[in-house]
Amino acid sequence: MKPKLVEMRDVSIAFGGIKAVDRVSVDLDEGEVVALLGHNGAGKSTLIKILSGAYRADSGEIRVRGETVDIASPRDAKRYGIETIYQTLALADNVDAAANVFLGRERTTRWGTLDDATMEAETRKVMARLNPHFRRFTEPVRALSGGQRQSVAIARAIYFDARVLIMDEPTAALGPAETRQVGDLVGELKRQGIGIFLISHDIHDVFDLADRVAVMKNGRLVGTARVGDVTKDEVLGMIILGKCPPGAEPGPGAEA
Amino acid sequence: MNDKLRQLEFDPRLAGMLGALAAIWIGFDFLSGGAFLTPRNLWNLSVQTASIAIMACGMVLVIVTRNIDLSVGAMLGFVGMIIGVLQARLLPELIGLEHPATWIIAVIAAIATGAAIGLFQGALIAYLGIPSFIVTLGGLLVWRGAAWWVTQGQTVAPLDGRFQRIGGGATGAVGETATWAIAVIACAAIAAAMHYARNRRRSFGFPVRPTWAHIAVMLAACAAVIGAAWVANAYAVPPGIARRLVEEAGGTWPAGGVFIAHGFAIPVLIAIAAGIATTWLATRTRFGRYVFAIGGNTEAAELAGVDTKRTLMLVFGTMGALCGIAACVSAARLNAATNAAGTLDELYVIAAAVIGGTSLAGGIGTIAGAMLGALVMQSLQSGMILLGVDAPLQNVVVGGVLVLAVWVDVVFRRGIK
Ligand SMILES: Nc1ncnc2c1ncn2[C@@H]1O[C@H](COP(=O)(O)OP(=O)(O)O)[C@@H](O)[C@H]1O
Ligand SMILES: [Mg+2]
Numbered sequence: 001m002k003p004k005l006v007e008m009r010d011v012s013i014a015f016g017g018i019k020a021v022d023r024v025s026v027d028l029d030e031g032e033v034v035a036l037l038g039h040n041g042a043g044k045s046t047l048i049k050i051l052s053g054a055y056r057a058d059s060g061e062i063r064v065r066g067e068t069v070d071i072a073s074p075r076d077a078k079r080y081g082i083e084t085i086y087q088t089l090a091l092a093d094n095v096d097a098a099a100n101v102f103l104g105r106e107r108t109t110r111w112g113t114l115d116d117a118t119m120e121a122e123t124r125k126v127m128a129r130l131n132p133h134f135r136r137f138t139e140p141v142r143a144l145s146g147g148q149r150q151s152v153a154i155a156r157a158i159y160f161d162a163r164v165l166i167m168d169e170p171t172a173a174l175g176p177a178e179t180r181q182v183g184d185l186v187g188e189l190k191r192q193g194i195g196i197f198l199i200s201h202d203i204h205d206v207f208d209l210a211d212r213v214a215v216m217k218n219g220r221l222v223g224t225a226r227v228g229d230v231t232k233d234e235v236l237g238m239i240i241l242g243k244c245p246p247g248a249e250p251g252p253g254a255e256a
Numbered sequence: 257m258n259d260k261l262r263q264l265e266f267d268p269r270l271a272g273m274l275g276a277l278a279a280i281w282i283g284f285d286f287l288s289g290g291a292f293l294t295p296r297n298l299w300n301l302s303v304q305t306a307s308i309a310i311m312a313c314g315m316v317l318v319i320v321t322r323n324i325d326l327s328v329g330a331m332l333g334f335v336g337m338i339i340g341v342l343q344a345r346l347l348p349e350l351i352g353l354e355h356p357a358t359w360i361i362a363v364i365a366a367i368a369t370g371a372a373i374g375l376f377q378g379a380l381i382a383y384l385g386i387p388s389f390i391v392t393l394g395g396l397l398v399w400r401g402a403a404w405w406v407t408q409g410q411t412v413a414p415l416d417g418r419f420q421r422i423g424g425g426a427t428g429a430v431g432e433t434a435t436w437a438i439a440v441i442a443c444a445a446i447a448a449a450m451h452y453a454r455n456r457r458r459s460f461g462f463p464v465r466p467t468w469a470h471i472a473v474m475l476a477a478c479a480a481v482i483g484a485a486w487v488a489n490a491y492a493v494p495p496g497i498a499r500r501l502v503e504e505a506g507g508t509w510p511a512g513g514v515f516i517a518h519g520f521a522i523p524v525l526i527a528i529a530a531g532i533a534t535t536w537l538a539t540r541t542r543f544g545r546y547v548f549a550i551g552g553n554t555e556a557a558e559l560a561g562v563d564t565k566r567t568l569m570l571v572f573g574t575m576g577a578l579c580g581i582a583a584c585v586s587a588a589r590l591n592a593a594t595n596a597a598g599t600l601d602e603l604y605v606i607a608a609a610v611i612g613g614t615s616l617a618g619g620i621g622t623i624a625g626a627m628l629g630a631l632v633m634q635s636l637q638s639g640m641i642l643l644g645v646d647a648p649l650q651n652v653v654v655g656g657v658l659v660l661a662v663w664v665d666v667v668f669r670r671g672i673k
Contacts, residue, residue, distance in 0.1 A: 073561065074558070074559050075561040078561060088555075090560070092548070092553045092557060093552050094552035095549060103549055105560075114541060117457060121460045121462075
């Protein structure tokens with residue numbers, strides 16, 4: 001059997017005694033969209049920050065294509081093709097779109113200096129695909145609207161040939177039209193074989209986009225299910241009550 | 257309207273600073289009955305600004321990362337004492353008095369000592385997480401005390417003859433011919449750099465300034481350079497020194513005397529070189545990009561894989577190296593190393609950066625602005641000295657201007673939001 005693109009096994013992390021993530025296991029295939037659901041504070045962002053290298057797990061294992069890997073920093077994660085769009089977007093507000101897209105991975109000239117022209121040109125190309133009306137390439141991203149800032153954060157994640165894409169509440173700041181655009185993008189990336197973790201506290205945002213759902217509650221995994229095997233109401237029950245329906249595979253956090 | 261200005265890449269903050277500087281200069285010239293806008297006064301003004309301007313370059317980087325360095329004046333004092341003892345006591349014994357290499361060794365030692373102190377303080381701030389305010393406040397006391405310790409408070413003088421030229425004075429200028437040569441080369445460099453940048457943007461199909469604006473900016477920059485050269489060359493070396501120079505060159509001193517121009521002062525050229533180098537660092541290198549990203553959003557920089565701690569340490573190292581250069585300029589100007597050199601400089605350097613548009617909230621600032629800020633403050637002080645204003649009142653005015661400048665900046669920023 002082909003190994004999973006990404007596997008997190010029994011991952012735990014605590015902050016000052018509070019178990020933000022407690023023995024959670026999730027996995028992802030190529031070209032698959034897994035929705036990670038749960039209330040605010042359930043531990044979703046913390047879990048994916050372990051995968052993206054922002055935090056180090058206290059225990060547990062991460063495998064990429066079957067190989068156990070050690071992700072000690074965001075750089076390590078990116079080396080494995082894991083790109084992240086953070087809930088907070090994580091943009092440097094005082095520099096322009098291109099500087100943000102290439103932050104930490106700047107293009108340089110043969111003299112080792114920043115090649116701003118090339119970076120701007122590449123940013124214009126990727127933004128033309130994401131947000132054709134975007135024009136403000138030379139202004140600090142502080143001056144941009146919520147949707148435009150979101151596009152910059154997405155551009156940064158998809159520009160560098162991601163194999164695994166983590167999207168933490170990507171539509172939280174968006175209007176209906178922009179939300180639909182993100183949905184289209186998810187479909188397109190999926191067709192390219194990219195595995196996507198799609199995180200949301202709102203099931204309606206993601207149910208139609210996802211192949212599977214994984215539900216967290218109080219830092220623990222309630223269960224995972226193929227979207228065809230459960231109804232929206234059943235998933236809501238998982239999120240709110242922690243009750244695992246028959247169509248789902250229960251995790252350590254499922255209520256008896 | 258706003259789009260028009262954006263297309264011209266018009267920088268209202270820089271324009272405002274230049275306007276304020278012009279108003280100060282013209283105002284003092286009027287009040288002093290024409291004594292301010294003279295070649296002599298402007299030349300001295302430029303020399304007096306040099307040391308603060310050099311340190312202000314580094315302070316911009318420090319403040320952009322949302323930190324502060326209160327120890328720069330004390331570092332200047334300590335480094336000054338080290339290189340004073342080095343060239344007046346140690347090197348004469350080792351390689352002989354007035355050895356041609358003395359000044360080079362002293363300058364290298366100054367930069368190395370300053371950088372080492374800066375890196376050390378930076379490491380405490382970045383890796384141990386001690387706030388920069390505290391580390392450098394401690395540094396202020398430590399290095400000021402250490403400066404006294406080097407010679408138990410004794411002043412070291414005189415310094416090496418070649419070294420003295422770094423500080424300006426009649427022999428510390430490059431002369432008429434070199435000044436015109438520098439001015440012409442600078443104009444060519446400005447034109448070439450602007451042309452290259454514009455063509456590169458155009459080759460990618462990006463929007464550029466209209467041609468007339470491009471040429472107007474280029475001409476204005478060149479006019480400023482030529483004007484500065486003309487002023488520096490209009491300031492004559494005093495007859496006594498001129499006579500010595502003529503006679504040393506094997507000539508005879510004519511009855512009517514001769515006009516020998518100062519030309520650009522060496523400390524001013526050093527300050528400008530420091531400004532260009534730091535600007536290049538801040539805008540053209542990864543290091544500079546990270547400095548600004550850290551100031552904008554440290555967490556984002558970290559998540560993007562930037563080594564924020566190392567960057568921060570290097571920022572303080574750069575600040576220290578610039579203090580070393582400033583220490584050379586100020587010791588050479590005095591022709592002495594004293595343990596009180598640089599007292600209160602930290603305040604002037606921070607004020608220069610802030611008046612020059614560096615935001616204490618981090619993420620925003622330009623080197624050119626900070627150097628202009630240093631010039632504005634020195635202009636105020638020189639002008640008031642010229643008018644015979646008492647020293648305490650001078651401080652009152654400079655303090656008031658600092659607060660006023662920041663208030664204008666706050667209002668201005670609110671306006672563009
Ligand atoms: N850096 C941190 N320090 C302390 N507690 C944290 C930290 N990050 C997250 N937490 C806690 O972990 C829990 C899970 O938070 P989070 O992962 O952001 O939830 P979600 O993304 O599902 O809304 C919360 O109780 C939060 O307060
Ligand atoms: Mg979250």
